Amino acid sequence: MRVELITIGDELLLGLTVDTNAAYLARELGAVGVEIVRRATVGDVAADIANAVADALARTGAVVTTGGLGPTSDDMTKPAIATLFGRELEFDTDTYERIERRWQSRGLRGPLPATNRQQALIPRGAIILANDHGTAPGIWLEDAQGRWVAMLPGVPREMRAMVADRLIPRLRAGAQGASTVVRSRTLRTTGIAESAAAERLGPLAGGVEGMPLAYLPGLDGVDLRVTARGLPDSEADALLESAAARLREMMGAFVYGEGTMDLAAVVLDACRKCGLHLAVGESCTGGLLGARLTSVPGSSEVFLGGVIAYDNSIKESMLGVSPGELADVGAVSEPVATAMARGARTRTGADIGVAITGIAGPTGGSPTRPIGTVWIALDHPGPQFQVATEVRHAIFVGDREEIRYRSTQTALDMIRRALPTQRSS
Numbered sequence: 230m231r232v233e234l235i236t237i238g239d240e241l242l243l244g245l246t247v248d249t250n251a252a253y254l255a256r257e258l259g260a261v262g263v264e265i266v267r268r269a270t271v272g273d274v275a276a277d278i279a280n281a282v283a284d285a286l287a288r289t290g291a292v293v294t295t296g297g298l299g300p301t302s303d304d305m306t307k308p309a310i311a312t313l314f315g316r317e318l319e320f321d322t323d324t325y326e327r328i329e330r331r332w333q334s335r336g337l338r339g340p341l342p343a344t345n346r347q348q349a350l351i352p353r354g355a356i357i358l359a360n361d362h363g364t365a366p367g368i369w370l371e372d373a374q375g376r377w378v379a380m381l382p383g384v385p386r387e388m389r390a391m392v393a394d395r396l397i398p399r400l401r402a403g404a405q406g407a408s409t410v411v412r413s414r415t416l417r418t419t420g421i422a423e424s425a426a427a428e429r430l431g432p433l434a435g436g437v438e439g440m441p442l443a444y445l446p447g448l449d450g451v452d453l454r455v456t457a458r459g460l461p462d463s464e465a466d467a468l469l470e471s472a473a474a475r476l477r478e479m480m481g482a483f484v485y486g487e488g489t490m491d492l493a494a495v496v497l498d499a500c501r502k503c504g505l506h507l508a509v510g511e512s513c514t515g516g517l518l519g520a521r522l523t524s525v526p527g528s529s530e531v532f533l534g535g536v537i538a539y540d541n542s543i544k545e546s547m548l549g550v551s552p553g554e555l556a557d558v559g560a561v562s563e564p565v566a567t568a569m570a571r572g573a574r575t576r577t578g579a580d581i582g583v584a585i586t587g588i589a590g591p592t593g594g595s596p597t598r599p600i601g602t603v604w605i606a607l608d609h610p611g612p613q614f615q616v617a618t619e620v621r622h623a624i625f626v627g628d629r630e631e632i633r634y635r636s637t638q639t640a641l642d643m644i645r646r647a648l649p650t651q652r653s654s
């Protein structure tokens with residue numbers, strides 16, 4: 230089934246509210262085989278809503294809207310679409326009583342405001358999609374040719390419940406034949422540029438197992454997503470499984486996880502399996518690496534702590550970096566990064582020390598050390614560790630926050646790759 234989606238609200242057009250409803254609907258409906266083929270956003274203007282819905286109906290005959298069902302004057306969805314369908318709005322006593330009961334049960338003071346009456350106005354012949362989490366009922370309006378519009382509330386919590394409890398069951402009941410799904414699988418890679426990943430995966434330019442492959446670059450790295458459309462459940466899963474195996478084989482150690490998994494969680498898990506403890510010494514990242522590690526539940530089994538050694542005096546006093554070295558080569562240098570990592574490890578009793586020192590900008594760069602210059606070091610003399618103590622130099626692009634985040638991602642990746650269980654060809 231091909232459906233168009235229209236999200237309604239000035240706040241969406243102005244960028245004040247991020248349109249999470251559209252993403253949610255695309256995901257949930259896709260999972261039951263309903264394909265969102267086009268998305269549009271319009272403001273709280275009756276003519277714009279009517280035009281967008283009319284265009285969408287002409288293409289697919291099936292439209293889901295969210296927003297604009299509330300009790301205020303900017304809530305135009307219902308009258309605009311009722312007019313498009315040539316239906317009068319009629320007062321529905323059951324709906325009104327339901328709204329009134331909800332108002333009273335929530336202990337709200339005073340009588341139900343008159344503006345709420347407008348939420349009980351229902352286009353003639355429409356089906357009410359009851360709202361168990363708010364006042365505005367959803368509405369299903371269908372014409373004689375079977376073209377339909379499902380109007381859902383804008384509040385995400387109300388919309389989500391209505392999709393699960395009312396919309397999907399209706400769509401399922403109306404669907405004929407074997408049901409199909411839209412399902413995807415995402416492999417997370419890091420340490421490789423999008424173009425280099427595309428070169429490695431050149432043979433898959435036409436798709437993997439007949440499915441399209443998308444490259445999604447971000448601060449974490451490049452995500453690789455394959456999507457199965459219009460297939461029965463088990464067939465989609467089997468194809469995605471074999472596509473993921475093929476991608477893993479071709480991308481090797483660049484792959485660190487799947488879905489939305491954070492690299493910090495992968496590293497902590499691998500350290501836990503090896504019985505290793507971690508400590509950090511952070512300069513330009515100011516605790517961001519520690520924050521990423523400690524945001525993973527259970528991190529205390531692995532992460533001991535560390536030092537935010539921002540000023541050189543702290544690098545000296547807390548991490549044992551020699552004043553001579555700092556004076557000779559500067560804080561953003563290989564020897565200082567190495568000394569910081571060693572200090573983090575030895576002063577905490579951890580098995581692995583990791584340190585980051587760099588220039589995050591926007592000031593402080595020089596021709597020899599441009600903004601984005603970062604040194605990252607690992608210190609780990611333990612026998613389980615199979616690679617030598619390592620230092621990496623990078624010049625990251627981006628603004629201050631991006632440089633800081635990329636630094637932590639690279640530091641985590643260095644730990645991951647150095648761990649025995651993570652090493653691969």
Ligand code: ATP
Pocket residue numbers: 236237238240241246247248249250251295296297298299300304363364365381382383384385
């Ligand atoms: P209600 O009857 O509860 O007012 P409504 O259908 O009138 O619901 P809107 O007034 O359009 O919904 O939006 C209510 C709130 O829901 C907005 O302030 C906004 O925070 C949120 N919202 C609306 N549309 C979206 C969307 N597409 N994505 C995320 N949030 C949204």
